[in-house]
Amino acid sequence: MTTKKLIEQIEGEANIYFDMKDGVVDFATVAFPHFRGLESILKGKNIMDALVITPRVCGICGHAHLMATVRAIEDAYKNAGETVVLNEKIEKIREFTLVMEIIQNHFKWIYLTIIPSLAKLSKSEDIQTPLKGAFGASLATKALAIFAGQWPHSSYMIPGGVTTDPTNIEILKAQSYVEELISFYEKEALGLSLEKFLNLESCTEFNTLEGDIRDLEKALVKEEMNKKGFSHDRFLVLGKHNYTVPSKLKQTRVFSVDAKYVEDVTTYSPKEKSYAKNAQYKNEYYETGPLSRMMAIGFPIVKNMHRRFKDSAYSRVMARVFELAYLLKHSKSLLQSISIDQPSYLKTADINKLTASGRGVVEAPRGPLIHEIDIKDGLIQKYKIITPTQFNIGSSQKPSLTPAQKAMTGLTQEEALFVFRTFDVCSVCTTH
Amino acid sequence: MHSKQDKRPTLLWIQGVTCNGNTHSFLNLPNIDQLLVKFRLLHHPSLAGEYSFEDMAACRFKCDILIFEGAYDPLMKRGGVLLSKIVEHYAQTAGHIIGVGSCASFGGMFKASAPERNSGLIFNEEIEYGPLLKYKSKVINIAGCPAHPEWISYTLSMIAAGKKVQVDELHRPIELFSNLAHHGCIRNEYFEWKVDAVAFGKKEGCLFYEYGCRAPMTHASCNKILWNEVSSKTRVGTPCFGCTEPDFPRQNLFSTKKNMSIPVDVPIGVPKRSYLTLTGIAKAFHIQRLEGKLIDYKKTD
Amino acid sequence: MARMTKEERRGGIISASLKLFAEKGFYITTIPDIAEKVGMSVGSFYNYFTSKDILAKELVMYISEYLGRKIRNINEKDISTERKIYEIVSMYFNMANEKPEMIEYFLRVYLSNREVFGEGCEGMICVSPFVTEMMILFEEGVSSKDLHNQDFFSAFGLFMGYLGGMVFLFGEKILSEPLEYYKESISQNIYNALKTR
Numbered sequence: 001m002t003t004k005k006l007i008e009q010i011e012g013e014a015n016i017y018f019d020m021k022d023g024v025v026d027f028a029t030v031a032f033p034h035f036r037g038l039e040s041i042l043k044g045k046n047i048m049d050a051l052v053i054t055p056r057v058c059g060i061c062g063h064a065h066l067m068a069t070v071r072a073i074e075d076a077y078k079n080a081g082e083t084v085v086l087n088e089k090i091e092k093i094r095e096f097t098l099v100m101e102i103i104q105n106h107f108k109w110i111y112l113t114i115i116p117s118l119a120k121l122s123k124s125e126d127i128q129t130p131l132k133g134a135f136g137a138s139l140a141t142k143a144l145a146i147f148a149g150q151w152p153h154s155s156y157m158i159p160g161g162v163t164t165d166p167t168n169i170e171i172l173k174a175q176s177y178v179e180e181l182i183s184f185y186e187k188e189a190l191g192l193s194l195e196k197f198l199n200l201e202s203c204t205e206f207n208t209l210e211g212d213i214r215d216l217e218k219a220l221v222k223e224e225m226n227k228k229g230f231s232h233d234r235f236l237v238l239g240k241h242n243y244t245v246p247s248k249l250k251q252t253r254v255f256s257v258d259a260k261y262v263e264d265v266t267t268y269s270p271k272e273k274s275y276a277k278n279a280q281y282k283n284e285y286y287e288t289g290p291l292s293r294m295m296a297i298g299f300p301i302v303k304n305m306h307r308r309f310k311d312s313a314y315s316r317v318m319a320r321v322f323e324l325a326y327l328l329k330h331s332k333s334l335l336q337s338i339s340i341d342q343p344s345y346l347k348t349a350d351i352n353k354l355t356a357s358g359r360g361v362v363e364a365p366r367g368p369l370i371h372e373i374d375i376k377d378g379l380i381q382k383y384k385i386i387t388p389t390q391f392n393i394g395s396s397q398k399p400s401l402t403p404a405q406k407a408m409t410g411l412t413q414e415e416a417l418f419v420f421r422t423f424d425v426c427s428v429c430t431t432h
Numbered sequence: 433m434h435s436k437q438d439k440r441p442t443l444l445w446i447q448g449v450t451c452n453g454n455t456h457s458f459l460n461l462p463n464i465d466q467l468l469v470k471f472r473l474l475h476h477p478s479l480a481g482e483y484s485f486e487d488m489a490a491c492r493f494k495c496d497i498l499i500f501e502g503a504y505d506p507l508m509k510r511g512g513v514l515l516s517k518i519v520e521h522y523a524q525t526a527g528h529i530i531g532v533g534s535c536a537s538f539g540g541m542f543k544a545s546a547p548e549r550n551s552g553l554i555f556n557e558e559i560e561y562g563p564l565l566k567y568k569s570k571v572i573n574i575a576g577c578p579a580h581p582e583w584i585s586y587t588l589s590m591i592a593a594g595k596k597v598q599v600d601e602l603h604r605p606i607e608l609f610s611n612l613a614h615h616g617c618i619r620n621e622y623f624e625w626k627v628d629a630v631a632f633g634k635k636e637g638c639l640f641y642e643y644g645c646r647a648p649m650t651h652a653s654c655n656k657i658l659w660n661e662v663s664s665k666t667r668v669g670t671p672c673f674g675c676t677e678p679d680f681p682r683q684n685l686f687s688t689k690k691n692m693s694i695p696v697d698v699p700i701g702v703p704k705r706s707y708l709t710l711t712g713i714a715k716a717f718h719i720q721r722l723e724g725k726l727i728d729y730k731k732t733d
Numbered sequence: 734m735a736r737m738t739k740e741e742r743r744g745g746i747i748s749a750s751l752k753l754f755a756e757k758g759f760y761i762t763t764i765p766d767i768a769e770k771v772g773m774s775v776g777s778f779y780n781y782f783t784s785k786d787i788l789a790k791e792l793v794m795y796i797s798e799y800l801g802r803k804i805r806n807i808n809e810k811d812i813s814t815e816r817k818i819y820e821i822v823s824m825y826f827n828m829a830n831e832k833p834e835m836i837e838y839f840l841r842v843y844l845s846n847r848e849v850f851g852e853g854c855e856g857m858i859c860v861s862p863f864v865t866e867m868m869i870l871f872e873e874g875v876s877s878k879d880l881h882n883q884d885f886f887s888a889f890g891l892f893m894g895y896l897g898g899m900v901f902l903f904g905e906k907i908l909s910e911p912l913e914y915y916k917e918s919i920s921q922n923i924y925n926a927l928k929t930r
Contacts, residue, residue: 006485006511008486009480011452036451037545037546049683052685053681057451059450059451059453059454059578108459128480146662146663148663149664149665149666149668150654150660153453173662344633344634345634428452691874692880693886694885705805705869709865712856712861712864715856715857
């Protein structure tokens, strides 16, 4: 007997089909029912237009798409023997805005998704405060928009640089938003200074927390999420940034990686047509996103958590809480070190004469985002997008389960639905 | 959550073919709490409402204000129910229907997913067409990709206060769309004196002649009501792509279409002859202040 | 004889000076020469133009406006770009026959004495009405797909350089045939060089 569940309040729409056995999930498949066809919309257009079109793949992580496009074009230049060398200023501004988008995502996920779904699971009567998430996110996007002009849907990154040429006024303004955001996170979420929070060494120290995260952590333990929602214990990070270490991990063993080994395979969705494809690395499924990134950089408290609770739903949620704090600190140091006297843009060779292929890889909020392009005389011949949710929430046949399928197995339906959300589902990206 | 005495207008937000960009744009609204208390939120894609997604798809209730995000695809299903059925059900009795974003207004980006059938609610690009034509007088289009949160807030607040929202021929609120994106651009002086930008990434120069800026041809108040309260595309040196107009997305967005070096499109309402006369004259002058760098950091030690 | 209006007297100065400049050259012609030709005192001449340089600029504007008006009439006709080109060539050659002093002045004085036309006549200011109409001709030609898209000055230079060269040869009495004879072949050559490929 299969039960169908509509998943709401994610990015877009998804349906899960549960095969139950003895009251727990024996097997689950996932369908993403909506088709949008952006890859075919891109075909034949000038490659520069992709800078405007791909951010519109996704309302919550469009900036990551913009960066993936820019990196893919710059990679194509490199492959054509016209390497684009970026200066520190360009790299730092781009990274700052990308990080701000991740931060807004995490704020929303914590307050609009995870806390309410956990409350639903534990039948808690606590008053929900989703607008705290919106407020935190809006501060992050203000800081982002100072450089990018707007969020969502900016196109300020271009091959060879960025369109913006900030003065110290913009830098100071962005710094003040980041400071405000840090205070807000400390006061509302942590009840502890950011510095102290980042220096916690063991999960046993979480009782020093006082804010919303304390309640979240308690509720996770109460629902035994530290013993549930285990996936393959394999992690993948592909995007190269100052806050990541591209690598794959099997448990705690670290291996080097190359995005060229990523492939997408057909989804197994027997009950409903799904427009998603599953992403694999060398024929294996890996979990991607904050837990993977924090494991790859060897962040002490996350490693401690992993030692105790492996890749449980608990670790997945808490890693994201820590990544948010880690990225807030990182964004501060990025702003401090931007040299405004460097050029914002370095002229590239004529793009209308560019004939080459390229691959852009970025760590988006949910993990590696890959754009692959073939360009002929500046026109798009082929555009292929692989998104993080395709790694985490594919739908496959036994025995080779995707991370989300594996994590839901053996749980009650209610628990499984919560665990599903710990991956931070982006349906719109998945069915690009 | 609400009592029978709750007289606030009810609000429903549903989606067609979309990227969720308008939903996320809306969440950026400063003081969103002050706006939301004016309404009973029945259902929203990311904020908790009184009814679930399944209730919404099953058409189990009615609303005073219907917000629609995304392109309309008559064959699309939401929660297993045809979107055409859902939209008709709620539109029939709603007092106001708001299309948020250019997809809902004109088809926009996701018209291209299925160009032969996707459209906006009452327009397919600038042609009157769409599922809600018979309710056209109730429809307000907040065009933009995405719609600006304060534009959405303005429209909802006017409705909540019982005030009439005057609209243009494309059903966009006149108070928001009588401006051009060009108004308030901090590069206006470069446009006036025809000092063209020579590259991206510079504070100086106008993006109209070389880099495809559509601001003088685009109805929008982006440079009056700033994005995220801080900036706009042209303020950070990105050309305006004309995302509030029915022809968005156009092609070759980063370059200006020219015939024999003459821009094909000139500012709205300005005869080409007048534009060219003025341009020829303005270009004759060389104004040092505008041709030099605004700030030279290398010089200031 | 009815008394002339100020405007008419001004027009008289313009046509007289154009003729003198064409006959004797710009530098040799003096204000007394011009005053004498129109039959006014040097003092009253200054009521119309305060210097020879200012008169020189006014003359360029006058010719540019005249040409601009003529081309605009052609531009506004509902005819093909090929036909418009013929009519412009024809108009220009007619002008060279009927009002040679205007074309002479334009070619010899304006283009070869740029120092006189510095301040107040920079770039296209004094020739704006004429150049604007050429822009309209080209822009509409491309948008109606009659002409191929290229840089404005590549096309403008080809068009005006060609016509100017022919009028120069005509003025030097080198041409074996009257200008009329060349209208058809020259407008065909121009059109062939500019048309859609």
